[in-house]
Amino acid sequence: MSVNLQKGQKISLEKEAGGALSRITMGLGWDVVKSKGFFGFGGKSESIDLDASVLLFDEGNRPVDVVWFRQLKSRDGSIVHTGDNRTGAGDGDDEQINVDLTAVPAHVKTLVFTVNSFTGQNFSTVENAFCRIVNSGNNKEIARYDLSVQGSHTAQIMAKLYRHNGEWKMHAIGENGNGRTIDELMPQITPLL
Template identity: 40%
Template sequence: MAINLEKGQRINLEKGNGTKLQNICVGINWGAIVKKGLFGFGTIKEAVDLDASCALYNDQKQLEEVIYFGNLRSKNGAVRHSGDDLTGDMDGDDGLDNEIITLELPALPASTTYVAFMLNSFRGQDFGAIPFASIRIYEGTPTRVNEVFAKYDIAHGAGFAGHVSMVMGVFYKRNGEWKFNAIGEPTNDKDLQNTVQTVTARYL
């Protein structure tokens, strides 16, 4: 089921053999900003703190819970955050995700109908200033990637420069079946709280 989604595309979470996807990971990989040193000599590396977050909603589009660096585990454990990375890759791209949110779809509470994923630049560093920053949404575990079905390059993607927040995508349940909407859009929000409000108003 190797599907590289375009922004705005929706898919059923079903593999080629007809079985449903169950374990989803959202991984973020990014690097520190490199600036010229004093008087143009050498370089200085500036740590970048990007924050992946996840919001759960019921079928009335009412917020149930937010999983982020200050709340690493949902109440029933179906959603888990790997922890806050405050710097990004300081020595170039190591190919590993700096933050990962794991979602077990079958373990979600029966009331949960929407699961939205967001990304915020905690210190307000512009996405366009980051040398590399990529998102992948895949089936598997934090240590095993089975199938990647959405990728975003926010460091070089058109439209992300000048923004510090974005909505990655929304998993939603219809007639008992989970589907995925690849949103991949920057927002004008400055922090997580405002981004959650934008998701609630525009993306569910």
């Protein structure tokens, strides 16, 4: 049974998974928005390019690496992005980031997951957007965060995974942000660490 995360909620990933976690997948999904034509007919689809990213921080909250559409793999190889989806077409996860928690270097204490609209549309035009954490070992969803909170923001600082007493915990941040890329989001992320 998956936990539906609420803004600010903290969970133990291992407790929710029912045991030690070694590999997880962060999935991001959304649907293309159809604009309404005259009297509801003749609408057309609008492409929306949402991007999933993860930033790696050390004990001093300094960024040490980033995985996003311009760098699909962490330098140490523990985190891999499956590739950029520029439309949201198709069912299920549109983008995925795979994390081997056992291989994340010991000096990395926090992973921050974000979503941003590279094409610049605000989230009020995005339908059925979600992110989720899946136990890659058994493909069971551990936690889900609904991103369809409609608003004028173009980014979401979704969640952070952090090491606490030898286990990984998750904090659902759920802060709205603005920016088309991870670089533009960085000043909004650092106060949340």
